[in-house]
Amino acid sequence: MATGLRKIRLSTTPTDEALADLQIGDIVYLDGTIFTAREGVYMRVIEDGVDLPLDLPAVSAANFHCSPAATQHEDGSFALGAVTATASFRFSKWIGAWLAASGAKLIIGKGGMSPEDYRDHFVPHGAIYLTTVGYGTGALLGRGVKDVCDLYWRKELGLAQAMWVLKVENFGPFIVESDSQGNSLFERENTKIAANLDAAYEGTKPAVLKRFGETDDRKDELI
Amino acid sequence: MITIDRLQATAEELMRRAAIEIPDDYLTGLKAAAAAEDGDLSSFVLDAMLENYDAAKEDGRAMCGDTGCPRWYVKMGNEARIDGGPVALEAALRRATANATSAVPLRPNRVHPLWRTDHDNNVGIGAPEIEYGFEPGGDWIDLTTVHKGGLFGTDYRMLFPSDGIQGIKRFFLDSLVAFGKRGLACQPAIIGIGLGGSKDACMVLGKRAACLRVVGDRNPDPKIAALEDELKVLGNNIGMGAMGFVGKSMVIDCNIEVGYCHTGGMQMSVHAFCLSSRRAVARIHGDGRVEYRTNPDWFTDYQRRETVEWPQA
Numbered sequence: 001m002a003t004g005l006r007k008i009r010l011s012t013t014p015t016d017e018a019l020a021d022l023q024i025g026d027i028v029y030l031d032g033t034i035f036t037a038r039e040g041v042y043m044r045v046i047e048d049g050v051d052l053p054l055d056l057p058a059v060s061a062a063n064f065h066c067s068p069a070a071t072q073h074e075d076g077s078f079a080l081g082a083v084t085a086t087a088s089f090r091f092s093k094w095i096g097a098w099l100a101a102s103g104a105k106l107i108i109g110k111g112g113m114s115p116e117d118y119r120d121h122f123v124p125h126g127a128i129y130l131t132t133v134g135y136g137t138g139a140l141l142g143r144g145v146k147d148v149c150d151l152y153w154r155k156e157l158g159l160a161q162a163m164w165v166l167k168v169e170n171f172g173p174f175i176v177e178s179d180s181q182g183n184s185l186f187e188r189e190n191t192k193i194a195a196n197l198d199a200a201y202e203g204t205k206p207a208v209l210k211r212f213g214e215t216d217d218r219k220d221e222l223i
Numbered sequence: 224m225i226t227i228d229r230l231q232a233t234a235e236e237l238m239r240r241a242a243i244e245i246p247d248d249y250l251t252g253l254k255a256a257a258a259a260e261d262g263d264l265s266s267f268v269l270d271a272m273l274e275n276y277d278a279a280k281e282d283g284r285a286m287c288g289d290t291g292c293p294r295w296y297v298k299m300g301n302e303a304r305i306d307g308g309p310v311a312l313e314a315a316l317r318r319a320t321a322n323a324t325s326a327v328p329l330r331p332n333r334v335h336p337l338w339r340t341d342h343d344n345n346v347g348i349g350a351p352e353i354e355y356g357f358e359p360g361g362d363w364i365d366l367t368t369v370h371k372g373g374l375f376g377t378d379y380r381m382l383f384p385s386d387g388i389q390g391i392k393r394f395f396l397d398s399l400v401a402f403g404k405r406g407l408a409c410q411p412a413i414i415g416i417g418l419g420g421s422k423d424a425c426m427v428l429g430k431r432a433a434c435l436r437v438v439g440d441r442n443p444d445p446k447i448a449a450l451e452d453e454l455k456v457l458g459n460n461i462g463m464g465a466m467g468f469v470g471k472s473m474v475i476d477c478n479i480e481v482g483y484c485h486t487g488g489m490q491m492s493v494h495a496f497c498l499s500s501r502r503a504v505a506r507i508h509g510d511g512r513v514e515y516r517t518n519p520d521w522f523t524d525y526q527r528r529e530t531v532e533w534p535q536a
C-alpha cells in the first residue's frame with residue numbers, strides 16, 4: 001500500500017510559496033482553471049505569432065498536455081468523457097518560448113521532460129512539472145472536470161489540438177516530477193533501477209546481427 | 224442469415240464496452256500485482272488505476288482519455304452468412320466506429336499520416352483495421368473490438384537460430400527497459416510476443432498474442448508455456464514498476480505465439496497491451512442471438528494447425 005506520500009491541494013494560479021513547497025514525489029490535486037495546449041497551439045503562437053485567445057497566466061497558469069475524449073454537439077454544448085495526458089518530451093522544442101509567452105507555472109503531462117529542459121526553461125521561469133498517474137487514469141481526471149469554459153481554435157486546429165479551457169475541482173491525482181530546483185523524480189528512480197540492470201540481464205546475450213543504434217547503454221533514456 | 228442491423232447494433236455496444244469496462248482477466252491480474260507491489264510510488268499508481276476503472280464504470284466514461292485506435296477482428300464460422308455479404312459487414316463496422324466515437328465519446332485519434340486530416344470519427348484510409356479468421360462449423364460471427372493504445376512499447380527484430388533463448392530474453396528485456404522508463408509503455412502490461420512467420424506475420428502474431436489472449440492463458444505447447452512463465456518473471460525482476468518507478472509490476476502476463484519461418488531466421492516482435500487493455504467480444508448466431516464476453520478465444524487448435532488437411536488425421 002502507498003504510505004508516506006504527501007497529498008496537496010493546489011490552485012491553478014499558485015503562489016510562489018506554494019510552488020516552492022512542492023517536492024518531487026508529492027501527490028497533487030488541482031482547483032481552478034486549466035487549459036490544454038500542445039504542438040498545434042505552440043506552433044500557432046510561437047511560430048506563426050498568433051495572439052493568445054485568452055488572458056494568460058491571469059485566467060490559468062496550468063497548461064495540460066492533453067486532448068480530451070470529447071465532442072461538441074451541433075448546439076455548441078460539449079460532452080466530455082475521459083481526459084489523459086500525452087507524452088510531453090515531444091514539446092521540448094517550444095517549451096522555453098512557451099513558458100515565456102504564457103507565464104505557465106504548472107506544466108501537466110505524461111512522462112516528464114528532460115533534465116536539460118528543467119534546468120534551462122522550467123527553473124528560470126519558476127515552473128513545475130506535474131505528471132499524470134498511470135497513465136490511464138482518464139476517468140478519474142474526467143470526474144475532476146466540472147465545466148468546459150471555452151474551446152478556442154477548434155476550426156483551425158481540430159478537436160484534438162484545439163485549446164480547451166476547463167474548470168476543475170480536486171482534479172488529479174498528479175505527481176510532482178520536477179520541483180522548483182529542477183530535480184526530477186524519474187531521474188531519481190532511473191538511477192535506483194539502473195543499479196539492478198546488470199543482474200536482470202544475466203543469462204542473456206547480445207543479438208548475432210547488430211543494429212545501427214544510438215545507444216547500447218541501458219542506463220540511457222531514449223527520449 | 225445475420226442481418227446488418229444486428230451486426231451494427233452489436234458493434235456499437237462492443238465499442239462502448241471496450242472503452243469503459245476493463246476486462247475481468249486483466250483486472251484480476253492487476254489486483255494481484257497491486258497486492259504484491261511494495262514500491263510506495265508504484266503502489267500508489269496501481270491503487271489509482273484500480274480506482275479509475277471503478278470511476279469509468281460508475282460514470283460510464285472511457286477509462287483512458289486516449290481511447291486508442293479502435294480495430295476489429297472478425298471470425299466467422301464456416302456456415303455463417305451475412306445479409307449483404309462482406310462489403311455490407313465492413314460498412315457496418317465503419318459506421319459503428321464513427322457513431323461510437325461521438326456517442327461514448329471516444330477521442331478522434333485517427334488522422335492522415337502526412338496531411339493530418341481528421342474526420343473526427345476514427346474512420347479513414349485503412350482505419351479501423353478489420354482482420355479476419357475462420358473456423359470449421361458454426362453459423363455464427365465473433366466480433367472483437369480492440370482499442371489498442373500506446374505509441375510506445377512495440378518493437379521488432381530479426382533474430383537468428385543461433386541467438387537462441389538467450390537472445391530472445393535479451394530483446395524482451397531491451398523492449399521493456401527502453402519503453403518502461405517513465406512508464407511510456409503504460410505498464411504493467413500484457414506483453415505479446417510473436418516468434419517466426421515473416422516480418423509482417425511476426426508483428427501480427429505478437430499483437431494478437433497481446434490483445435486476443437487473456438491473462439492466465441497458456442500456449443498449448445508446454446515448452447512455450449514454460450517460456451511464457453519464465454519471461455513474465457524476468458520482466459517483473461527488472462526492478463521497475465508502474466510509470467518506471469522502483470517496483471516489480473511490469474508484466475501482468477506474457478503470451479507467445481509462433482509461426483513457421485524461413486529456416487535461417489527467428490523473427491521476434493514484442494507488443495505491450497497497456498493499463499487500458501481494452502477488448503470486447505460478441506458472438507452473433509445465425510438465429511440472431513447475441514452473447515457478449517471478453518475472451519476473444521481467437522487462438523483455437525484450428526488457428527494453430529500445422530497439418531495440410533483439417534481435421535487432422
Ligand code: SF4
Pocket residue numbers: 084134135136287288289290291371372373374408409497498499
Ligand atoms: S498507452 Fe494505454 S493507458 Fe497509456 S495513455 Fe495510451 S491508451 Fe491510455
